[in-house]
Amino acid sequence: MPPECQLFGTLGCHLCELAEAVLMPLVEHGLMVELVDIADSESMFETYGLRIPALRRVDTGAELDWPFDTEQVVNFLG
Secondary structure, three states, rough: OOEEEEEEEEOOHHHHHHHHHHHHHHHHHOOOEEEEEHOHOOOOOOHOOOOOOOOEEOOOEEEEEEOOOOOHHHHHHH
């Protein structure tokens, strides 16, 4: 079973929408992804404001910055 992840982004972010599209086929196969809006937290905005979208593994804290494709995500999760 793949690890649970968080996708950091914000509303109106075109790159975040592209990242979600990359992740959707994996979500359909069991990947759990929580969408986290960085606008909800000043500290998250400071950390991720210039990096979004960013994918984070909940179990290890490892992060994968955009741009990424499906193969890179699979390798990141493996």
